[in-house]
Amino acid sequence: MKCPYCGKDNTRVIDSRPADDGDSIRRRRECDECHKRFTTYEKVETIPMIVIKKDNNRETYDRAKIEGGVFRACHKRPISAAQIEAMIDDVEACIFNKEEREISSEEIGELVMGKLKDLDSVAYVRFASVYREFKDVNTFMDELKKILE
Template structure:
């Protein structure tokens, strides 16, 4: 690992521990040349996930798109950002654990909605209204009735 301060490639690990709720490891390192310490995170490299869209096109899975949609749904809601990230981590782990390398966008959407339903009902309805493309008030009310019951 290259030192971010002096550029030396002679560094050593002083501490290593798993990161909670994540598939990564936090490592404290120290540079042998300049003596400065820094932290790195190692994440297990997984098989790339391909998303099959509604129009049957395929594209690379992009966590940033999921995060953007969920953050929009949670806008001005009392949900801690770390809870949102944990929920997305859980969904992502489920997707990667299925194997196969391909997943339908509908499946991702349903898993996100299940996670949002547990976090905040308002955020769930916001996400569902965009995801399910509610055409009128009736379909919106049907979704609200599901939550109320």
């Protein structure tokens, strides 16, 4: 780290601790040349995830959109908020573990449906009916047959 006072590269860390926000590290440093002390903050660089919508528009990833859809699908079902949060955490982990900067909304929807199918079949059908835009009873019945098999 370069000293802000003399510009030399020879600095060392004296103290290191989490910063107040909990998302960064505060480091107290001392320059080996001029012996002045200064503070630096180290933070993880995040790259925003971009979602490619069905109409090919792009927008930044928003967890709240997944939460809204899942909470509506699970409305009046015997599923706790903790179970829903854990399921969404799993979906999010799958999304970010791909290490790609863009993901399609279809891929996110399929991940959510896969997790919902394991959690609650009624919530799964509710979510699928909106996500897959069922046009008539036959498409709805086809999805129900998949679950029953």
